[in-house]
Amino acid sequence: MPELIAKPALGAAPVTHAGTTLAEADLPQMTAIAPWPGQAEAVGRALGLQFPLPNAVTEAGGTRLVWAGRDLAFLIGGVAPEGLAAAVTDQSDGWVALTLSGARAVEVLARLVPLDLRAAQRGQTFRTALNHLPLILIVEGEGDFTLLTFRSMARTAWHEVEEAMVKVAARAL
């Protein structure tokens, strides 16, 4: 049992503006999986998931494999087995996860992310930027997104998203 106290990146309470909610989410075990050259398919098989194509998420049970770059995917919610034909790096502590969900989530993200998310569907992910912050955007469903950014930048990320929410809400009045 660890005697040191674990702390979340922010410890922020959820905020809601114009029916859209920003919250800090618990980030489960997250592991960078970088298959050796030509081993992506085999790695996917070993994980019981298809290794994702660019901008895609594959999932089974509570485990997801999120494309995160060239020859790279993040395994979220599962533990990588030993002997995988890939470089395996724990990323659980390096990121903060925020969720943005609600009727105006797409409008809010249109202020922050240079992507057309109007038709975004579960199964999609984007490695992009939230203003100046690095962002992995995971589409959870219609108007429902998870935003992963560097843990040290959590405060700025929260600030940027809430600012956009407040302005969108003021327009909606």
Place this chain on the structure above:
Amino acid sequence: MRIDGKGRIDRTRPVTFRFDGRAYAGYKGDTLASALIANDVRVVGRSFKYHRPRGILTAGSEEPNALVEIVGPANQTPNTRATVQELFEGLAARSQNRWPSLRYDALEINDLAALFLSAGFYYKTFMWPRRFWEGLYEPLIRRAAGLGSLSGRHDEGVYEKAWAHCDLLVIGAGPAGLMAALVAGRAGADVILADESSEPGGRLLSDDGEIDGAHATDWVARVLAELASLPNVRLMTRTTVTGAYDDGTYGALERVGLHRSPRPNLPRECFWRIVAKRTVLAAGALERSVAFEDNDRPGVMLASALPSYLNRYGVVPARRVALFANNDSARSTARSLMAAGVEVVAIIDSREDAPDEPGIALHKGAQVIRARGRMGLREIMVRAGGREFRVEAECLGVSGGWNPSVHLTCHLNGRPRWSDALAAFVPVEGAVPGMLVAGAANGSFSTHGCLAAGAEAARASLAALGVAAGAVELPQAEDAPYQIAPLWAVPGKGRAWLDLANDVTVKDVALAAQEGFRSVEHMKRYTTQGMAPDQGKNSNVAALAVLADATGRGIAETGITTFRPPYAPVSIAAMGAGGRGMGFAPQRILTSDQASRDRGAPMVEAGLWYRPGYFPKPGETTWREACDREVMMVRCSVGVTDVSTLGKIEIQGPDAGRFLDFVYTNTFSTLPVGKVRYGLMLREDGHVLDDGTCARLGDQHWLMTTTTAAAGLVMRHLDFVHQAFCADWQVRFASVTESWAQFAVAGPLARDLVTSALGHAPDLPFMGCAPVVVQGVAARLFRISFSGEEGYELAVPTRYGEALFRDLTARAETMGGGLYGMEALNVLRIEKGFITHAEIHGRTTAFDIGMEKMVSGKKDCIGKVAATRAGLVGPEREQMVGLMPLTGSVLTAGAHLFAQGADLVRENATGYVTSVGYSPTLHSHLALGFLKNGRARHGETVRLVDRLRGVDVLCTVTDPVFHDPKGEKLRA
């Protein structure tokens, strides 16, 4: 004055506003300009240079005269076009560029001195004495000439930036744009229809035209209702597309809150970046004036503005109106005005063969030669058939023809083509990839022509998108031919205005030509024509026609100046939305942040990170006291500091060792598991990229650390090397900078502190590493040092960072130690001659920093060959040295080094200082720097000079390692 029964304003909703402190009444739906006209306010501003009284010229965004300051509770916005500003309850505006008042402006004296103030006068007049220009003449001129004023306060208004995406962007919602949007919308394409006005419809709202046998506004209403019912069509009103950029990206400025009373958090403006697969430009055309003497008098307006004011706002500027035209379009203006009960006293048509117009006094082959009425037009002088006569009128509507709004087609370097038939520039095809131009913007001036062109442009765009267009019936509308006989300037002696906004006259352009500024671009810069906020929309074509005439060339040959973004003024605040305060740059916050702030540590920025500078204790009054204490604490007991900001990259794979050998100058493949080695990395050009340690965690598993500053750079470099030179190697890397919180424990008692934290002795040799468990948490322990003392770095998963930091701090304090910050860290490393990016600043080589022996001869590495180039090695190089003052003086970084007795001139500088600090250990200021052939000059005396800060000190050149040169303390 108001005309009953006319206009699209809401007469059930009166609005009060203030102009120059006086209260007026208007209606919802008014612009500030229309409301001022309704209140018979004729003079709304003073001109730029001559301070002449000016009225409203246009009814659109091109307005050059009616620029006002909008004064809100927290904002003061200068140069707001009264023709664009919508009225809202409580709006307060004031006129600009006048003192003490709009009516009595002291600087109107400039108008009397006009003879001396022609184009370029200040280049000629204010030449001597030379030094007076910057100190006296220019400030004086700037004060006299100008637009609105700034409040001098930060603009704390709310602004927004946003992205939008579509299949088809239609720019302009006049007949062509509405038709294009309708065709594309019905076909199911994803359409954005952007229009700068508060209400779509374009000229159809202004003119008394018919479509399908009914008033054109009925058709507009039907189309808008249908577009609103289509979920695939987005209508963006009050949105001006301001620029065309690469790959179908457009900039657009939306007025979100500027037209309403302030509401918390509502953006004033939003700067959109619209990414469109295809674009239809249906921006319409702008009417132009004709230059004649005193044509800038308040009451002289564009003819087309009159039906706009009448039909949109139910106002007319005068009971008696005259019209002056070289084309037919003023005729419909006359009919509209007369139908509303306005007396049209005359049409002065410059064409001898102008068609008849029954019921109006029509003067063919006639010209207005002068306008009279300083504070408002009283009469015009007309010349016809060698006869001159007066016509009394309080308003003159002028139509010199129409200029298609080609601006956006020029933003990617397209040049418009001159059309003799239209006497105007028209866009060339394909000027902006993916953009088609339709309607008046393309020179189709009839309503039918606009509707047909809009539909056709939409069909062609849909075909390119692979979307099938359904059948859309073209509504019936007038299709009158456009007949014009060019007239740019009426000959005469007095001053005739071209550019009202910048006070440029026909004479100024002629003078430019006379003085050799014959190119249109030179003329523009010499006269400043077209350089005002209206960007020459009202004057460019006429000015170059006058220039063409003055230089004996044709207009096509003379050419036109370049239209650049933005099409209309854009607030910098909108483009920089969100960039104030916390939005300026991302903040990277350490897990120890709160604990450090709790102890009063001032934070310093290191890249994007916030790190503690020092930890003041009660009684310490300066940072130096705290810093000295912290240095001695590390040297004598134990100190703890957060080093999580250093870049951490895990490198894995069978080829990882080989890869590290390739990117580092020294060999890593031979490093045993559980050991750490210091490494140096070069750029491809042989200069030092970064340094740091690399630990071997497992057979195929390494952990590289980088400097804080270069963490991203090194990651990018590794990616580049991998992808460019060895993509098939089995090696992968991942950043774990954010995954681990890492703390340095340094000092003679460091081992005791680590023992206490772990519950057992660390048992690590110098440059060893091992996995450990700290209070139940799996951690990594490294025995490395950046201070010269026995040192450890303990890393835990970031979530435990704060807890471990507080725990280590408490343990250190019970041992007589404590926290140290960046200042002490810097002094400690200077005492040891350890480099940072102050030394490896991008222009130094391994040789320069004395590490050439670290470049392994047994293998190749990035930058190795380039580092041996001539000039990068040898006694001519400035080499890293230590510097100690002969007396106890302060040293400064950035100072230059000179030989004793040498003149203090640039050519004699033999080096410079990169890092300084006061060493409480050695009781002296110390510096690191670079000195020509420095390694061979230890013991010499050099002169250190910093002229910026008045430092001039003799220093002894030393080895860079001042403290414990043999490293006995490190290895203890």
